[in-house]
Amino acid sequence: MAAAPRRSPSTSKSAIPQLSWRSPQPAPVVLVSGPEDVCAERATATLRDYLRAEDPSLEVSDLRADDYVAGSLLGVTSPSLFGEPRLVRVTGVEKCSDAFLSEALSYLAQPQEGATLVLRHTGATVRGKKLLDAIRAGTGGGVEIACPAIKRDSDKFDFAAGEFRAAQKRIVPTALRTLVSAFADxxxxxxxACQQLISDVPGDITDQIVERYYGGRVETSAFTVADTAIAGRYGDALIALRHALASGADPVPLVAAIASKLRTMARVAGHRESSAALAARLGLKDWQVDRAKRDLAGWNEASLSGAIQAAARADLEVKGGSRDPVFSLERLVTVIATRAPYAS
Incomplete structure (x- = not known):
């Protein structure tokens, strides 16, 4: 909580401190912006716990900006008889009513002493922009906590690594990769899943522990199929595929996992840069580049191109283009594992 505020490059025009969602700080007005709800919820909960630790008599109130009753904001932020601190959490600011917008702008001009107002705006619309601009201009003495979308594999890996680092918990790199793959969507x-492992496991988190907890996840099975097929282990790949299907795996994410690894291989192929430089340029992690380089052993431009085309056709077929998606999957695995030309 004592971390110094830092400015985010993406919000360099803002006049207020930009804080990480992992280390938020209270202020009269806290703008929690961006689409990633899990980060926003974590930041808001951390603020609540911090304020409650300072004063257990903290009063917590929740409002919806899109279903707002006029006068509510002033009512819940005004000092009570005994002057307890107040935390007011407002959601749906991206859909706020005219009444809320008007009262929130008025509130910024004179925030209530002892109140912390947390405004959640997902960025899904430009509704409430006037309010956001006022906060970012410094009206109300606010701070902003940005919660950008976590979409890329590298972002998910960083997020999960941060969960264990924040808990001072060690997880071996391969176990972390498996865990991220298991919940890629x-x-x-x-x-x-990270919090469950942090809570349940007393020591270091190993591959065996992640496999025991989450080995049945569809995405984990999908990457097992992809890895064995790309390595050219045809028999193992078919066994892994049948095991995944028997466990209830959906053909769509199975094809998606294979296609994802093939695309990464294609992006890395032919480049002579260091793993770190290439990862930075492609938006990947060093280990992803290293893995793709290892996966490329035994492949050439023609076989990789054929495999990518086969994956594109299989993707179409498992999404309704074929009456037998299992056959489409088996044919895709055969093409990849044997490096054989695509058979129509």
Whole structure:
């Protein structure tokens, strides 16, 4: 909580401090902006815990800016008889009503002493821009906590690594990669999985522990199929595919996992830069580049191009273009594992 405020390059025009969602600080007005709800919720909860630790009598109130009753903001921020500190959390600012917008702008001119007003704006619309501009101009003595979307694999890896680092918990790199792969489509579930391992496991978190907890995840099975096929282990790849399907895996994410690894290989192929330089330029992690370089062993431009085309066709077929998606998957695995030309 004592970390010094820092300015984000993306909000360099802002006149107020830009804080990390991992180390928020209270202020009369706190703008929590950006689409990543899991980060926004974490930041808001941390603020609540900090304020409550300072004074257990903290009063917490919640308002919706899009379903707002006139006068509510002043009512919940005004001092009570005994002067307890107040935390007011407002959601839906990106859909705020005219009444809320008007009262919030008036509030900025004279924030209530002892109150912390947290405004959540996802950035989904430009609604409330006048309010955001006023806060960022310094009206109200606010701070901003940015919660940008976590979409790229490297962002998800950094997020998960940060979860364990914040808890002073060690997880071996390969276990972390497996965990991120297991929850590649849902950052909220990834956050919950990290917290479960932090809470449950007394020592270091190993590959075996992650496999025991989350080995049945569809995405983990998908990357196992992809890894064995790309390595040319045809028999193992078919066994892994059948195991994944028998465990209830959906063909769509299976194809997506294979296609994702092939695309990374294609992006890395032919470059002579260091892993660090190439990773920085492509928006990947060093280990992703190193893995792609290892995966490229035994591949050439023609076989990689053919595999990518096969993955594109399989993606179409498992999404309704074929009456037998399992056959489409098996044919894709065959093309990749054998490096054979695509058979129509």
């Amino acid at each position: 849902d950052v909220t579930e990834l956050a919950a």
